Amino acid sequence: MATENISTVEMTLKGFLQWALIELGDRAPYMFRGESALFDTPLTPTLNRYFTGAESVSSKDLLFYENGLWDEFRSKAYNYVEQPLLPPWDRQSEWWWLMHHYGVPTRLLSWSRSPLVAAYFACSQDMEVNGCVWFVDSIEIDKQTQAKYKIGLQPDMAQLQIGPNEDSLWQRNAALLREDAPSAVVIGATLQETSRIAAQQTKFTLCMNVATSQFDILRDELPELSAGGSPSFGKIIIKADEKPVYFEKLQALNANAHALFPGEDGLGRAGTDWLLKTVYARRSGRPTFTAIR
Template sequence: MKVTNEHTIQSINEYIDLIENVKTNNVAIGNKADLIFRGQSTDKPLLPKLARLTLNGEMAIMEKLMLDEFKRGSLPLTEFKPGNNWDWLALAQHHGLPTRLLDWSYSALAALWFAVQNPPKKDGKGNLENGVVWILAGLVNDFRTNTEKTDPLSNKITKIFRSTVVSRRISAQAGLFTVHKINENGKMIRFETNREFKNKLTKVIIPHSKFSILRRQLHVLGVNNATIFPDIDGFCRHLEWRFSKYSDEQNSKNERSTNR
């Protein structure tokens, strides 16, 4: 989707310069809130997973049923017991359950990693797709703060939400969320078209030809599967990358060393 505030970067240096420019411009107009970031391997709409599925019933009902089942079956499998539905949703989201939450990060490098961690995908015509990183310059009043007196399953307005750190992944990824409203028609609107947020977004295009070099540079900066996913699964994925070549790296002139 073409947006007004859209930029293409070719290197990490360009990426950092762009972020600094966005930050400087926001401070100049009085917005000192931290920027947040979302990386995607393809340019898909900013919709939570719950809104991208073909559900067996009304969205709000299916969401509650899935969350109830998650609560019932997950306690023996988790090291943290959430205290309310906000924390339950955050924990469920980070383990892949479809929810009304959309993942974001305070870390610009973590977001870039999510965009380039794997080889670029192909569209329906066989063309390689670019990745994207969204930068959100939210205001202080865009954040959901009254979680003790509200329930996310009856959320009436889309907001930014910082959960309790309910998993090591949230901590490692400097994670937070946008929590989305389900409209009366049982659907969600795309975040990039939300009138409260669309003018606060900057879209960064990551050319598919740059995925492999950016992946390698991020590793040098300490951002890889082992640091983003601080568990055995993440460590194993990192080892796989260290000792093999992804499809977009096989013809690279810059050979990776297995000693890194």
């Protein structure tokens, strides 16, 4: 995919921290997403990744798979998930947040309000290749979607030609399940936050048309600069040889597995963090320390 129109900058750790913690400030409500490699198809939701590089998959087919995943997850979730987290039985799109949380392929992309959280995910895998932190101005997403489709965080569902007798939440669900749904990116969140969603300051984007690339929409429809004069969409490249430097500092800044995956979720990730820290340190020739038991 073409990326010529995207703001792209390589940054050392010092430059990144200066940008993330000082220069950004509150000038724009950015969201951030870390990706551990410079993928040919960036910003691809987990459901769509299963068909990357394959022959074109239609909206009809993707909706079939999406519906099947929902049925499979929903039929068993009541045995394991705490009742307050369970959405109404028939509100499919409201289940996607929970499904995504438990690793089920969905059309959602997760972002964070914290650039440090995004940098952690960019540096915690694929040690040998460059990673990146994507950033996007959430207000610009909503403005462009509103301008083109009259859909925003509170969609005008009449514009989507859904029946007038349904409540707005049901209408939104119905619109998302249409084969000819608009190619519009919208921002979402769940009211039933888990501890992990809260710790990672998670927001989500989704495309109302399940087969449309979110990356293509953000690249083609957002203005180069936001209202505050900063790039509205772009990426910060973290070179492979900078990943150890980033990773070590992020651990000290509490962007680590223990903080981002509270409770039992963090046990396995913390072990991976330890392994990465140790491998990075040994490659750089720094001493490593292991507690004596």
